[in-house]
Amino acid sequence: MLACRMEITHPPVANILTRSSGFLRTVCSHSLQPYRGCPLGSSLCGQGCYVRHSPWVTRGRAWGSFLEVRDQAAESYLATVARERAWARRARGSFAIFMASATEPFPAAERRFGVSRRVLEAMLEEPPDLLIVQTHSADVVRQLELLLRLQARCRLRVHLSIETDRERLPGLPPPASPVRARFAAAEELHRRGLEVVITVSPILPIADPPAFFALIARCASAVVLDHYIGGDGTPDGRRTLATPLPGAMAALEPESVQLDYRDRMAEVAARFLPGKVGINVDGFAGRYLGATGGARSRDET
Numbered sequence: 001m002l003a004c005r006m007e008i009t010h011p012p013v014a015n016i017l018t019r020s021s022g023f024l025r026t027v028c029s030h031s032l033q034p035y036r037g038c039p040l041g042s043s044l045c046g047q048g049c050y051v052r053h054s055p056w057v058t059r060g061r062a063w064g065s066f067l068e069v070r071d072q073a074a075e076s077y078l079a080t081v082a083r084e085r086a087w088a089r090r091a092r093g094s095f096a097i098f099m100a101s102a103t104e105p106f107p108a109a110e111r112r113f114g115v116s117r118r119v120l121e122a123m124l125e126e127p128p129d130l131l132i133v134q135t136h137s138a139d140v141v142r143q144l145e146l147l148l149r150l151q152a153r154c155r156l157r158v159h160l161s162i163e164t165d166r167e168r169l170p171g172l173p174p175p176a177s178p179v180r181a182r183f184a185a186a187e188e189l190h191r192r193g194l195e196v197v198i199t200v201s202p203i204l205p206i207a208d209p210p211a212f213f214a215l216i217a218r219c220a221s222a223v224v225l226d227h228y229i230g231g232d233g234t235p236d237g238r239r240t241l242a243t244p245l246p247g248a249m250a251a252l253e254p255e256s257v258q259l260d261y262r263d264r265m266a267e268v269a270a271r272f273l274p275g276k277v278g279i280n281v282d283g284f285a286g287r288y289l290g291a292t293g294g295a296r297s298r299d300e301t
């Protein structure tokens with residue numbers, strides 16, 4: 001069930017631009033979290049969310065039960081962007097921002113607080129070299145015009161997560177944003193000329209793989225597949241194995257809890273998006289499988 005009570009706080013923001021480390025290091029120079037905590041944490045995606053395992057973020061609170069609204073995010077961005085841009089170009093070759101890796105930038109609360117919208121407006125004034133907007137929410141279409149203006153000022157990709165074609169997985173909570181709504185959002189963004197990448201992350205049992213990837217090919221320019229094995233911050237998926245997610249996946253499709261499942265689905269995806277299928281961190285960085293099966297570099301990030 002979705003959490004019905006949410007602790008909302010408004011802490012001061014010291015520095016909204018975080019220099020990337022770990023798996024994000026080859027994806028971007030910085031991550032940017034407009035919120036801390038995530039209202040989607042009690043929904044389907046929250047079950048396999050690697051952030052829920054971070055004691056630094058949760059500080060003992062249940063994932064999905066709290067939201068820190070970072071009201072001064074845009075001001076912090078503008079105050080630090082010159083320094084961070086110079087550092088990123090010198091140290092990483094490019095000023096590339098991933099928004100957001102540890103929260104949802106467009107939860108329902110964004111309609112009230114507008115933190116992500118104000119950050120995007122600040123980026124219009126001081127654009128990065130590359131912006132990757134990562135979301136699980138169809139609400140991203142509410143910022144369509146702003147994203148189109150930003151696309152004229154920097155390279156921009158919208159990563160929209162759609163992990164399966166199923167609206168429900170028995171035994172697990174529903175997604176916060178229905179699958180059909182996210183596909184409709186992707187279609188609209190793509191139709192208006194934005195670069196849309198569907199992130200199937202972590203991959204869940206897909207009922208009709210050819211139909212699923214054919215649909216993705218109609219509303220996106222690329223697809224990224226990620227499995228909880230190797231994708232949850234542990235090499236063997238042990239964080240996720242401690243949650244109800246693998247059991248629910250296995251009940252529907254026993255093979256889906258094996259890493260091979262991701263690769264078999266990648267083969268299906270490649271029939272519909274040749275040269276535009278990314279795996280794990282390479283995919284998030286825009287490095288896609290080539291005709292020979294090797295990843296190739298797309299962005300100098």
Ligand code: SF4
Pocket residue numbers: 038039040041042045046048049050051101102103104136
């Ligand atoms: S939207 Fe992202 S950060 Fe939030 S619970 Fe889902 S996977 Fe985690």
